[in-house]
Amino acid sequence: MKKTNPFYLSKEWRKIRKEVLVRDHYECVWCRKRGEVTTLASATLEVDHIKELKDYPELALDKDNLRTLCKKCHNERHGRIIFEKQKKKKFDDEIFHW
Template identity: 60%
Template sequence: MQYKTKQEQIAFYKSSAWQSLRLEALERDNHECVWCAEEGKVTTKHDAVLEVDHIKEIEHHPELALELDNLRTLCKPCHNKRHNRFDGKKNKWFDDEKW
């Protein structure tokens, strides 16, 4: 299966196979962000939203889409950083005069 289009990716992420494997990855990683853990911080579902990240993206490596070894648990901020996404919030002081 290819996961090139948004519709194909949405269908994959709604599948029972993905939902089951996602839970397995969260359990394996003790429901903690692995990047935060590498920095000595503990980030759990009580601190942030946890997401399961494909290390090698499914659109480029569809054969690894359901491989547990290709998954890791990241908190939402780390997952956004990994994909160069931002929450869209702009610093309210950004346009202020700078003297």
């Protein structure tokens, strides 16, 4: 298990997280783009940092940098990034061995 960043336990984050959920009407914004409605009734909703917290700590509490995603979309987003890195690594290895 990854250790939870203490930021996610802060009072400020909890407050802003709630505000983002309300702004997005407690609905996953990615699902909405696909024409699906995913709300708390059918999924776990999480608030995502568009520019990642570790890269842009100054945008941690900037609502323009935050969006509501369901757990599935959130995993997809982070999974895809890992996948791209792996692909790139494989490509580099191939060049190296060639």
